[in-house]
Amino acid sequence: MRSVWCQRLRRRRLLLGGTEEHEWSKMADPVQSLAQLEILCKQLYETTDTSTRLQAEKALVEFTNSPECLSKCQLLLERGSSSYSQLLAATCLTKLVSRTSNPLPLEQRIDIRNYVLTYLATRPKLASFVTQALIQLYARITKLGWFDSQKDDYVFRSVIVDVTRFLQDSVDYCVIGVSILSQLTNEINQADATHPLTKHRKIASSFRDSSLFDIFTLSCNLLKQASGKSLLLSDGSQQDLLMQLLKLTHSCLNFDFIGTSTDESSDDLCTVQIPTSWRSAFLDSSTLQLFFDLYHSIPPNFSPLVLSCLVQIASVRRSLFNNAERAKFLSHLVDGVKRILENPQSLSDPNNYHEFCRLLARLKSNYQLGELVKVENYPEVIRLIANFTVTSLQHWEFAPNSVHYLLSLWQRLAASVPYVKATEPHLLETYTPEVTKAYVTSRLESVHIILRDGLEDPLDDAGLVQQQLDQLSTIGRCEYDKxxxxxxxxxxxxxxxxxxxxxxxxxxxxxxxxxxxxxxxxxxxxxxxxxxxxxxxxxxxxxxxxxxxxxxxxxxxxxxxxxxxxxxxxxxxxxxxxxxxxxxxxxxxxxxxxxxxxxxxxxxx
Structure with a gap:
């Protein structure tokens, strides 16, 4: 592998035909050149002297733009004694494969891709930031070469095959394989300023249709295997694996399926446009149950990502199901929410609490009140949600940024009351006044606490106040006499x-x-x-x-x-x-x- 890459590098330099001499090409001795690069890396990342760091940065920029950069990067990876020099090599290679002018030949990019995979597979003790930089390099090469073919074969699309060797090895290697898939999914989902948006959407659409569901299924299967075993979460490697699997699953569910590039600030008004080909995964109740089971079986510091996945699943477009399927899916979702409310211990973690409030808001943003009241446990669930909301409003200082989601839920519920045609009681005439009273009294009680303890006054944030008042305006008109x-x-x-x-x-x-x-x-x-x-x-x-x-x-x-x-x-x-x-x-x-x-x-x- 190395000899093939070196031969192609030499041919590449001859084709370039450059005559300008750089400091790096003046050094006949590769070892001397390598030592100089490592010194500069150390100065860049470790020195506290500003002038020394700026000189090192200038020299390394010159190195990045030199014809010798490609060959020197391989030397740094092969012989470098410092993690910083390996990081420099990975970063420089990423810039080289990303450039739009004078791009690297296809054969060379294939060699680099294969070399990176082999390097990761044979060096398990790399610094985490080096591993991440190499994974980023792999993801960038794969994305930009997605439509490149060799002998009628799309050579960069074998992503599942590429990571198989990692997933079949030890936990540490499995972490690397899952991280590769996660980074690749994020890379393809994110547009960049250097390449046309039309090309980005074409790549993302092809990746969605050819690979994304397989990656999602693989991730869920690995999570099921993990949940079926006794996870040794005191083991750092197992913790890393669980975290990477949850990140990968969330990345799949958070994919921009139809190219809308929605504003994240309005994410709670969004519908997740899951492709029809994914129907089987969501018709299977075990998929939804997997995440509720994980939430209750893993430590609270892992739970926010589980709840984030549930937020996305709860937002799956309505048209993915027929009426009967949607009612069944909603019933399983509400049962899971009820179970969390009945065992609220993990909600003492602010991140869990915030994500759970988002999940509650999605229940009404994606489903109609007429559908919710038909769920078997609706009376008990709406009572639990009301009690949770009242308690949350009374303890407003615990997670003030989460109040928006709870008020959003009740605002939409109250606004739906005139349009409900179901015969089942919605019970909002009982619980909406309780929510209104809790909000009003908690704001009044906060005045003394804020003055006494010198806390930040919500009244100073006009935007926040107006947002909450807009939500309360609808909630308060329900049972207006009260x-x-x-x-x-x-x-x-x-x-x-x-x-x-x-x-x-x-x-x-x-x-x-x-x-x-x-x-x-x-x-x-x-x-x-x-x-x-x-x-x-x-x-x-x-x-x-x-x-x-x-x-x-x-x-x-x-x-x-x-x-x-x-x-x-x-x-x-x-x-x-x-x-x-x-x-x-x-x-x-x-x-x-x-x-x-x-x-x-x-x-x-």
Missing amino acids: TCALLVQLFDQSAQTYQELLQSGSAPSMELTVQEGRLTWLVYIIGAVIGGRVSFASTDEQDAMDGELVCRVLQLMNLTDSRLAQAGNEKLELSLLSFFEQFRKIYIGDQVQKSSKVRAWMCQM
Whole structure:
């Protein structure tokens, strides 16, 4: 192998015909040249002196662009005594095979691919970053050569065969094989700026159709084998294997199947466009059960990846199933969620908690309320989800970034109520007011805690506040009489306490600030639920409830306006502006009925 590569390298240099002399070609002695490169690598990665590191970096850039780079890279891999020099060789080779101008010949790329596989198979004790760099090199060669053929054979598509030698060996070698497949899947799924997007999509589509399902099946089978045995998770190699298998499975499920390149910030609105040819894997309930079983059998630090896989599986496009198949799949999914809620110990890990909240949100984003209520254990599951949500909102400081997913779930559930035609009870009239109350009271209670402990105030993040209020606006309009009664009670208590503190003239500033913070949240929330009127068919009674809330906010504004000359609260003023924006949108304009009950309440002020 080495002699073939060297011969082709020599021919390549002759064809280049370069006459410019570089420092590397001036060194007749390969050993001397190799030693110099290793010194530069050490200076680049280890020195703390900035000027020395910059000089080394400049020299290595010159080396990368020299005609001798290819042959020297092999010398570094073969004879280099430093892991840094092996890393340099792998990195340089990756750049060489990636260039669009003056690309390497097909035979040479095949030799490099084979050499890398042999190198990984014969050197099990490489530094992890060197192994990763070599795997990246293999993935890049394979992707860019996906449509290259030799004697009618697509020579770079034998990925399963390439890793077989690793998967049939020890655990350490199996880790390498799985890592190769994982890196290759990620590489092909990701477009780069140096190659046309059309070429990327053509390669990705071909890989999806020819290899991806086989890789996914292989990964699931290996996970089943692992779960069927007693995993020695105290063994570092077995831990690495499990982690790599979960990463590979997630990469397969997270593949951009139809080339939409969706924005990750909106991932929870996405549907996973699994190809029809994958139907068998998802009709088989053992696939879904595998991940729920893994979640309960492995340590919590591995569980987030398992839940991430379940999030993707829960988002499989609806059209993959017929109605009966979809109902059966949903039933298994809900049973798995119920089992997690009944044994919530692992959810004390913030990463597990976050991924599980994402999983709950996907239940409603991909399935209709009319389908959920027909699941056998729906009454028990919705009760468990409601209790989980209330507890989560009460302990908002545990994982504040996860609240969005829970509110998203209840927002979609509440918005679906007018359209449910199933005869089975949805029970949202029981649990939605509990969620609303938990959110409102937790925001009010947070004010004192934030001031006392010097925590970051959510009110400082206008985007976050608006997002949560938009979600609450729909949730709060469900069983609106209960929401209104709660807000009236809490507002009257805070407003009365605030007025008494002002009248006393000697109230501690801390108490005033707490009451202003509570009123700020209440004004924001009142504005939100009034704005939520557009989501439901409103009645005169509900308009009258809006009038009660509006009058209270206007009375508060009169009180705060009287204090502006002495002192004002910026956050409270911003909440009033937000309230008036919602009020204007709903109750002021040519399309608003003049006989609205809100106007009647305002006339009584």
